[in-house]
Amino acid sequence: MVWVVRTKIQREEQFINGITLNQTYFFGGANLFYQKAVFYLSIYLLYYTRKYLILRRTIIEYSGMAEYNFREVEKKWQQKWAQDGTYKTEIKEDKPKFYSLDMFPYPSGAGLHVGHPLGYIASDIVSRFKRLKGFNVLHPMGFDAFGLPAEQYAIQTGQHPAITTEQNIARYKEQLKKIGFCFDWDREVQTCDPSYYKWTQWIFMQLFNSWYNTSADKAEPIESLIGYFEKNGNHKLTAACDEDTPSITAADWATYSDNEKQEFLLKYRLAYLAEMTVNWCPALGTVLSNDEVKDGFSERGGHPVEKKKMMQWMMRITAYASRLLDGLNTIDWPEPLKEMQRHWIGRSYGAELTFDVADHALEIKVFTTRIDTIYGVTYMAIAPESELVDMITTEAQKEAIKAYVEKAVNRSERDRMSDVKTVSGVFTGAFAINPFNGEKIQIWVADYVLAGYGTGAVMAVPAHDSRDYAFAKHFGLEIRPVVEGGNLEEEAFDGKEGKIINSDFLNGLEVKDAIQKAITFIEDKKLGKGKIQFRMRDAIFARQRYWGEPIPVYFENGVPHLMDEQELPLVLPEVDAYLPTEDGAPPLGRAKNWKTAGGSPIEMSTMPGWAGSSWYFYRYMDAQNDTAFADRKALDYWQDVDLYIGGSEHATGHLLYARFWAKFLFDRGFAPKEEPFKKLVNQGMIQGRSNYVYRVSGQNTYVSHGLRGQYDTAAMHVDVALCDNDMLDIEGFKKWRSDLANAEFILEDGKYICGAEVEKMSKSKYNVVTPDDIIENYGADTLRMYEMFLGPLEQSKPWNTNGIDGVYKFLRRFWRMLMDEKGDVHLSNAAPSKDELRVLHKTLKKIEEDVERLSLNTSVSTFMIAVNELTALKCNARKIMEPLTIALSPFAPHISEEIWAKLGHTSSINDATYPAWDEKYMVQDSIEYPIAINGKMRMKMEFAADTPAQEVEEAVLASSELQKWLEGKTPRKIIVVPKKIVNIVI
């Protein structure tokens, strides 16, 4: 009776919450009467007594008394661990270090969902395991706390984002602590804490004060550059710098005013100010990223967005492009992730060469990877944004060009990308001269040419480039083959193998050789040079936002200067609203006295979200330090992250920027390793299920309502077939959503149309499942093991609790193997049997191997197998169960610690040693050979393990059972694989 009441009440609660879909029905099954009775009983309890919660708690506790009481035990140990500082980490020179890191979360308002802990549990298991193996483990946690959602919320409510953030962090921490992670909370970091962002600002200052020496291939202090300028100007300087940097002499430099010098230096600094084209939304007062713009309007609010050139803070990440690419070969990361970064960086080898413009004193530079096809160039195309457009367009074409350019430029990047199939362009009226053959070719403006890549101009070779081909076909331009092969009637031939034809001195060469020869040619004739081009651009490092790190820079005469290091942290000022000022300045423009002591204005943009997360892994090494971002000793001891677990969505963001900053800090001698993350694993995403029901809303429009939340989402968004609408209780839904009591829901064939979709968990979709309920009902140990049992760590999977009972049962069975009804240990000290030892040792071995390769789903199975087998052996040997408990402790730390204590230990199981296993216990005396005939397993025969193959063969051939299968034929061949299998060919 007791149990029944509990469970029915719970289900009833869910019913009241409106979650009727995807839950088991109330009426149905065999015992209808009984279920009904219980149902009404629970309704009674729910509505007519307010004591049901207390009752429920009592019932649960009562029912758990004879069994393992996870509620009590987990709470007890979590408190004790915190009290004893069990997870406090210090440098221990005599022990090898192991740094295991999780990607720290952004504390959103929805709280931690079941997807978050997936990776955390995995790294927690590894951390605990490594500790048992004698490593000194660093396993910290913190919060990526600056960001947009808190600020949006602040704009809506006027609540300071710091307050919301603090509340969210408190909730996250509470949830995390309930799962029993071995985090050292003394090392917690919060990126929005001034004591943390002081050092983010400090690193920015180092970047500002550095330039990239491309011949030394490392960043150097800006002073060395100034020294160089004083001696040589920038003559023969090899440095990463802005495209438009002019050549200067030492004399020029000497004549520069301080202001001019500062401006010139900006072209070399790794953090610099430059004019960039951005998506600017005047109504929102901020720059928007491409994905926030749709059809020229902001996605949020529908305000118009324009392209605008703006001064922006930038990071010269392109200086590190090659090293970021090459470094990938030295680290143990998932191949797909490396591939994504490689593609993002996008290195291509080619040549840059110059075409003269006919009748103008102008040149056009182009970048090409196929200079071998130079004789196949039949026109040239430049980007609509190019400055050249106005300079070269002839009078006759002016109008057409103007219209085209206007249209093209105002399209958002996204829009332009989604429309790649439409060929468009306009002839400028101008001509360029092919430097190889002096031929005059038309110059077109075409939007398939990107302003931001290469030089913003291309030499078009329709015969050997599919885009040029499509363009030439569309506008009737010449298609001239210069490489043998392909069928130009149908498509461009872009193969990189073949003989060059129609190409003067390149004729007869293979493509590869022709490229070499042509590059040598242009370098000799000073027409251009071989060049490596990257796809990656420098990163914008500013947002016109409030909730981010202030940039520690002030302006004098319009030139940026760093603030004094003593003034850090430059604390985020108070503002009266989290909106742009009336004249369009960022929110910091509202701050009173946002000036230096000398009255100079301070930068009003803040840093982007990725600033704080680009170095936090160093801060954990020495989180409390207020004289350095981390002490040298700590950096030298902990070095780098041994295992980093997190989602692949950060592939081209955080993971690239963090590598960039690590390389920079390494160059400047501040960090010990060039690559910060030795091994990285992407955990899969745990998806949620969203359920919807549709209602009529105006003419021909539907609105769908999330059944678990209050958010409307666009109709036509869901797959109706996925949803089992038999379970939908529309009256219950209406009661719950009283505002929809009179709404007209859409009926079809007597059923309401509803839908469900498996998708990412998010607050807006209202499909977030938190770990809290699971912990409440099954405990943290079960949650931990169940999340691992779900499948391979890397795989994405929808959340369901279908198998959770299996894990729960396993833990209770494990407990019962050791404990009697009173909860006391009942083990024997007698020597364990051979079979018992075999089970123990093979389990220890498998667990160790599985943890090392992060196959945690199979380790859970391994424990289950061990318990099944030991139960069958009626094992109650302490010498078996005690080591097994140690092995289990990384997975289920609470129950293991409790058992450990009950076994009489006074120190924590965390300080135990992982038991050594020995193959000698695993060898089996006899082996049951599967006997296969023509590769199909037909029978089995048992042999002593050391039986020679010859004897096995003879015995098998002699066996009477084999005769049935031979059907009188003689075996043609017999293969004996010792200790594995026998295969007979007939």
Next chain:
RNA sequence: GCGGAUGUGGCGAAAUUGGUAGACGCACUAGACUUAGGAUCUAGCGCCGCGAGGUAUGGGGGUUCGAGUCCCUCCAUCCGCACCA
């Protein structure tokens, strides 16, 4: 279009080096103990077949004594990138 990954029972999955396909768990079926059971225990459980047996790892082909695993080819799903010259 390009790049990457993945396809195995009713479901989540396992098979680490080419060697008994489906471990482990869920669900399901039958039984035991029970006032009761969503507790516990026992047994069964890929599909077809009463059975002997046949058949089966997305489809087709190949290598091999032997293929989920290696090779070729096609298909499907997911993810990333997407006019990068």
